[in-house]
Amino acid sequence: MPYLVDACPLPGDPVRFVIGNWPEHAGVVLCGVCRVVRNVSIVTSRCVKCDTYTPTDDEFWDYAPSIPYFDGSSVEPLVDGLLDADGNPMLFMPVSTLNVGTLGRPIDGRTPWKERDTMEMAIFVMALLAFAGEYGIPEAQLLRYYNIDVPFSKMSGRSVSWPIYQDIRAQIIARAGQPGPPFEVTERLAADL
Ligand SMILES: [Zn+2]
Secondary structure: OOEEEEEEEOOOOOEEEEEOOOOOEEEEEEOOOOOOEEEEEOOOOOEOOOOOOOOOHHHOOOOOOOOOOOOOOOOOOOOOOOEOOOOOEEEEEEEEEOOOOOOOOOEOOEOOOOOOOOHHHHHHHHHHHHHHHHHOOOHHHHHHHOOOOOOHHHOOOOOOOHHHHHHHHHHHHHHHOOOOOOOOOOHHHHOOO
């Protein structure tokens, strides 16, 4: 499940955005029109809120090193992420998960992430490959399960997002506990069921 995340300018009211919903979002940017953190639609390539701003490729923010898990935990020390429109650091905290069904299933019969390389996909795939390595599950099986390809042009410089990793782990454990999982249930995975 993707996460709802609060961005808190200091001081100010939180702005809420989503991480991990790569079937619908190309990523996260500081919108040049809204002047706050927003998601970008993978279909229109515009800010989902104002439906006006079209970010350039290098405006997409790699949030992986800057957003902790629910409990504030992270594997590596968190680094400052996106600055607000006035150049001030913001704090980021996941506040809930979003139930959008199984990631990678066609939406209204469409798969707009296919043939695309987006930041949101790169962050997800980075966490997926780390999970596959940790649990000894063949990467290809998990990529197929999520109906996602490696966005090679965006993979360089990526790190593992701890909330996305934890989410993948929870989803795979849940699926592994049902009949006929479409991936190998390794000893390491079975130990966590
Ligand atoms: Zn906007």
